[in-house]
Amino acid sequence: MNQTSSRIPVTVLTGYLGAGKTTLLNRILSEDHGKKYAVIVNEFGEIGIDNDLIVKSDEEIYEMNNGCICCTVRGDLIRVVQKLMRRQGRFDAIIVETTGLADPAPVAQTFFMDEDVRAKAQLDAVIALVDAKHFLLSLGDSPEAEDQIAFADVILLNKTDLVDATELAKVEATIRRINPRAELHHTNRSDVDLAKILDRGAFDLERVMVTDPQFLDHHDEAHDHDHDHDHDHHDHHGHAGLDGNVHDTTIGTISLRGGDLDPKKFLPWIEKVTQIDGPDILRLKGIISFKDDPDRFVVQGIHMILEGDSQREWGEDEKRESRLVFIGRNLNHEKLERSFAACAA
Amino acid sequence: MVTIANIDLDEHAFVEWAGFVDDVPMFATADGDLIRIEGEQTVFNIHDGLLCAALSEDRRYLLTGGEDGKVCRVDAAGSSSVLAEQPGDWIDLIAAGPREAVAFACGREARVIVDSEIAAKITLERTIEGLAFAPKGLRLALARYDGVELHWVNSGGSMQFLEWKGAHTGVFFSPDGKYVVSTMQENALHGWRLKDARHMRMQGYPSKVKSTSWSPKGKWLATSGAPASIVWPFSGKDGPMGKAPKELGSMGKLQVTCVSCHPGVDVVAIGYSNGMILFVKIDDGQEVALRSEGRGPITSMGWNKSGHLLAFGSEQGEGGIIDVS
CATH class of the missing domain: 3.30.1220.10 (CobW-like, C-terminal domain)
Incomplete structure (x- = not known):
């Protein structure tokens, strides 16, 4: 396919309510980078985003057949991206902000499975924002928090000023257990160098390894885990010194x-x-x-x-x-x- | 066969609608411009971003919906009036009905305008993806995930649900009102015979079906979504069931992107991904080339009343009028 170069890059922001998505979004939009963004926000999205092109959409899951998770896409994104693409030149890239409970897989799969979306847009990276103070609690409540971490190419461990060093270490160890290969940045008020989150090419085969050079050099601590758990109450063989504090994943x-x-x-x-x-x-x-x-x-x-x-x-x-x-x-x-x-x- | 006019647009302009309003050639772009050709080209801006357009039943007005939340009605002179306004909303869909009724939808809500008033508001559980009036009576079909809902506008909201699993991205009635057909995310059409809700599956397309057109008396349904126009026979009492469709204008790898049946005879104009347009007789598949190629895929085509002139538009700022007489 010779359509790669002209496709519009799409960055997906995931993370729980209050993790800092809106703050990050406003930083992306307000910084002086000369780029124009179209922003797709969910219908319950916080207001206070200042941008010319904001499209509301309700997160609508299409199950393509059998209810298999692998075949789910986001119908709202198919519609909105197609409509946006008819007016070229208005924007250089798209940012999709998801709700706190969104499953990132259907969002990402939309950019591979729908022929029209795939022809015009290219998934650049999935960013997960993590609230350092509340992450461990939310992890206990819902599989979505874990999925968002596991799925991410870049993780922003945000609001680090609200926790002490010990707690921060616990949170980071838990994140690393779920996803050892994503790039991880510590931030306050979502203050990250935008070059580290935009234009990552995380799904581009040409660049797939360039953006995370140490991606496979990580020594995998999960090796000795038993991955056959069906329930949430597994006995654990976690990291020494953190036992009982690191959440089961x-x-x-x-x-x-x-x-x-x-x-x-x-x-x-x-x-x-x-x-x-x-x-x-x-x-x-x-x-x-x-x-x-x-x-x-x-x-x-x-x-x-x-x-x-x-x-x-x-x-x-x-x-x-x-x-x-x-x-x-x-x-x-x-x-x-x-x-x-x-x-x- | 000669192109008698070409419109002059920016090459990024996406022609959303091309046709004739009260027999005057008009072209509406995604940017919200309306191009009117009568001798010379005049451009009117009607929306900040146009999302949908439909011709009124009497063909005297173009109805449009925009990113600016406006629902407009444009006459043959190019002057527009705002029928409704919902600031902040995208008006995704618009449909024209009998007695100058207009329906439009945004998200999960559809509204119906009758006699210049909002006569009904219909709210669905899922996003409305297709909207069409029945040819008779104020009855509205709304496509949504897992099926099509049929709502009577004037009788206290009585509703019939035609269920079929999956995402339905568009809907329309047959000209005689006997059938409802939806286009689907999964490269297929799904139909129902209304008297008994019998299912009709029309599948086997390599791509999504985005353009459909009935022949004058509803004998044939021409469709895009394949490297030929797939034309389903609807003349028998069981519609296309048990019958093979015709494949017209097969062009190897070129995809058919737009179809428009002639208003008088069983001939279909077929538009392709490279901008080519063919004129094909449905009975015997005989082809005449109307346009060899262009910059972008054909997005919209429409005939004038007599069927002598065809207006067309593309994704890349092209549009024109072809004389086929």
Whole structure:
């Protein structure tokens, strides 16, 4: 598809009510960057946003078939984005502000599954704002808070001035347990350098690894977790010293590493994994080294949506290896590791 | 076959509606401009952002809704009057009905104007995505998630729900009022025969169906959404059930984006993603090229009363009038 360059970038802001979304939005809109934004706010959105182009929309989930989470998109975004795109030149980028309880997956999937939206707009990144003071409480109440963290490319741990260092460490450890690979910034009043949250290309295969260079180098603490929990009351084997304080999380990360792979084994395998485990996979990303192929092969996915392509040549100093990360619920680490290993060339 | 006029627009102008208002060629753009051609081109601004447009039943007025919350009625001279105003709302949909009735919708609410007054307000549980009047009587079809609701405007809100799972993105009646058909998110049409609510599934499209048009007596339903116009037969008592549709104007990879049936004979104008327009006889599929190509996909087409002139518009600031006589 040769439509990549002209597509309008879309940034999605998630986070609980009071986490600082409106403050961040106003910062984005008021800063002197010469860019014009169209802002899509939910119907219950706080007022006080100063922008020429604000569109209200009610978050409407379309289930495409069988009620499968992998097939859900946001009907309101399909309508609004299509309408907006008819008047070119009015804006350079779109920001979608979601309600505190919004599930980020249908928002993201809309930009891959709807042909019209996909032709005109490109998801840039999902930003999660976290209220350092209230996060642990909200995490206990609802799976949405956890989903928003797990899904994010960039996490702003906001209102850090309202908590002490110990509590901040607890919150950060909990966030890192759910999502070790997102970029995380500590902020007060959503004061982050906008370059760190806009134009990230987090879903762009060309750039998928550029924006998070240490993405797979993280040593995964979730390895020894049992990911087969069905309920909220798991006994835990958490981080030393924080036991009893770090919230239980149902979402974990699995990092896999290997050498050269056989594309004839890997491609059917990754397709099968996303088909079968898609509902439990929130995000996946990987760089794959195929035997005898000079190019890096990159993959990224959301639930059952999977994209893969050759990216660029392996550098001379670069160690050729295959690395793959899954963030999801109830993922079977042992099985994934074993079947991934079987893809070796 | 000759293009007798081209409108002159900015190349980013998206032509939302092209046709004839009281037989005067008019073009409405997404920016809210109305271009009128009578000898020369005149431009009127009617909205700060136009979202929808529909011709009145007597074809004497163009009804429009905008990002500015206004519902307007424009006459053949180009002068517009505001029928209703809801500041801060986007008027997403508009429909024209019998006795000069006008319906418009924003979000989950639809309103009906009869005799210049808001005669009814209908609120749905889900967003209204399609709006159409029945050909007779003040009965409104509203498409929404999981089906179509039929509301009588004047009888205390009696409602019939035609259920079909999934997202319905548009709705219209057959000219004889016997059928209701919706367009769907999942590349299909869904129809109901009203007397017994029997389902009709019309599927197999590679893309969404965004443009539909009935042949003069409702014998055929022409549709976009494929690399040919898919034309469903509605002449039998069971509509298209059990019958194969015709595929007209097949052009390889080019997608059909717009269709408009001739007002007098069973011929359809088919517009494509590259700006091409063909004139195709429904009976035998015989084709005549009216326009070879342009900058952008054809978005709208409309015939004058006699069926001699076809107005068209595209996504990229193109529009014109073709003489087919």
